[in-house]
Amino acid sequence: MTHACRACGQPLSRTFVDLGMSPLANSFVPLARINEPEKFYPLHALVCDNCYLVQLGEFEPPKDIFSADYAYYSSFSSSWLTHAERYARDMAARWGLDAASLVCEVGSNDGYLLRHFVSEGIPVIGIDPAAHCADAARKVGVPTEVCFFGARTASDIVAKYRRADLMVANNVLAHVPDLRGFVAGFRIMLKPEGVLTFEFPHLRHLIALGQFDTIYHEHFSYLALGPVQRVLAAEALRVFDVEELTTHGGSLRIYVCHSGASHAERPSVTRMLDEERAAGLSDPKTYGDFTPRVVAIKEAVFEFLTSARRQGRRVAGYGAPAKGNTFLNYCGIGPSHLPFTVDRNPVKQNTLLPGTRIPVHPVEMIEQTRPDYLIILPWNLRDEVVEQMGIVRGWGGKFVTAIPSLTVF
Numbered sequence: 048m049t050h051a052c053r054a055c056g057q058p059l060s061r062t063f064v065d066l067g068m069s070p071l072a073n074s075f076v077p078l079a080r081i082n083e084p085e086k087f088y089p090l091h092a093l094v095c096d097n098c099y100l101v102q103l104g105e106f107e108p109p110k111d112i113f114s115a116d117y118a119y120y121s122s123f124s125s126s127w128l129t130h131a132e133r134y135a136r137d138m139a140a141r142w143g144l145d146a147a148s149l150v151c152e153v154g155s156n157d158g159y160l161l162r163h164f165v166s167e168g169i170p171v172i173g174i175d176p177a178a179h180c181a182d183a184a185r186k187v188g189v190p191t192e193v194c195f196f197g198a199r200t201a202s203d204i205v206a207k208y209r210r211a212d213l214m215v216a217n218n219v220l221a222h223v224p225d226l227r228g229f230v231a232g233f234r235i236m237l238k239p240e241g242v243l244t245f246e247f248p249h250l251r252h253l254i255a256l257g258q259f260d261t262i263y264h265e266h267f268s269y270l271a272l273g274p275v276q277r278v279l280a281a282e283a284l285r286v287f288d289v290e291e292l293t294t295h296g297g298s299l300r301i302y303v304c305h306s307g308a309s310h311a312e313r314p315s316v317t318r319m320l321d322e323e324r325a326a327g328l329s330d331p332k333t334y335g336d337f338t339p340r341v342v343a344i345k346e347a348v349f350e351f352l353t354s355a356r357r358q359g360r361r362v363a364g365y366g367a368p369a370k371g372n373t374f375l376n377y378c379g380i381g382p383s384h385l386p387f388t389v390d391r392n393p394v395k396q397n398t399l400l401p402g403t404r405i406p407v408h409p410v411e412m413i414e415q416t417r418p419d420y421l422i423i424l425p426w427n428l429r430d431e432v433v434e435q436m437g438i439v440r441g442w443g444g445k446f447v448t449a450i451p452s453l454t455v456f
């Protein structure tokens with residue numbers, strides 16, 4: 048079956064990387080369901096020959112992905128919380144937001160970001176498809192609508208509230224199956240001179256640093272400025288500023304307004320488009336070269352774990368992020384080679400990782416078992432984890448990251 052590009056509609060035929068069959072990366076298995084089967088889906092990323100949007104060719108409808116079991120709460124990474132707080136402060140100052148403004152976040156989760164606007168007296172509205180996240184948000188004073196954002200829901204929200212001065216969608220664009228319809232919602236909801244910011248992990252880093260594990264079913268698209276600009280232009284929106292961020296292994300924050308709005312385009316936009324071209328993002332060869340590098344990472348990790356096991360070394364994981372599940376499933380690592388991992392999120396504790404069935408324990412398990420190697424699965428939080436888990440050094444333990452290449456330190 049041929050798929051059509053989510054951005055431009057052209058048929059897709061070029062493989063970026065085929066990671067085989069994988070379960071949904073956030074479908075943690077409760078111990079009570081240990082004897083039940085799991086669903087696996089193809090995890091095959093393609094690249095469009097016309098607009099170079101990297102995307103999954105097959106996907107599960109979002110109603111299944113964002114089910115009540117959806118285990119992701121923003122509030123558990125301290126570096127991300129700091130990032131959100133700084134964003135709120137910077138945006139309120141840069142755009143002169145006050146009690147007469149309205150800030151709207153799409154994918155507002157538990158209100159981790161909007162609550163910083165609330166504390167400055169700036170009205171907000173959160174939008175999130177997960178009801179339990181919305182409940183948590185309301186408890187911290189963030190009014191939240193439970194829905195999937197798009198053209199129709201945007202019209203409903205404008206009718207119920209009003210149009211927004213600032214709209215935010217961080218790490219959401221990649222999660223949207225209907226990219227065009229989603230972007231249309233922002234056109235409808237944004238004031239004529241309003242500003243919209245999107246943050247997304249940058250495809251340039253995914254390719255340069257072999258971050259194949261950021262590919263999972265919840266991420267339909269893998270984004271760069273070029274293809275995103277095209278999608279926005281089709282909805283009469285334009286990018287007028289771009290910033291590079293260190294979050295999620297290297298992200299872009301783009302500033303977007305209506306095509307006819309007065310925001311002057313900064314030189315950063317042309318500069319980034321030039322950089323993407325120089326990085327080969329409009330060259331089919333760049334995409335063809337990716338798979339052999341992913342296979343090399345798989346081999347290195349498996350060899351390391353096999354060797355550690357033969358030498359009687361104890362290995363444990365740190366973290367149970369979605370990316371870890373892509374990584375472990377693709378690399379074929381099960382409890383024989385990684386007996387357990389730990390996570391600070393109580394929702395994930397005392398479950399099994401999807402597919403690999405590796406148990407997830409509370410963080411205290413590390414101190415109790417004193418492993419020789421601690422594999423950091425959320426490599427984007429490496430520095431934070433090393434600082435928090437410094438105790439590992441006390442018994443001569445070492446940290447391990449596998450991406451961009453196997454590193455023991």
Ligand SMILES: [Zn+2]
Binds near residue numbers: 052054095096099100
């Ligand atoms: Zn395309």
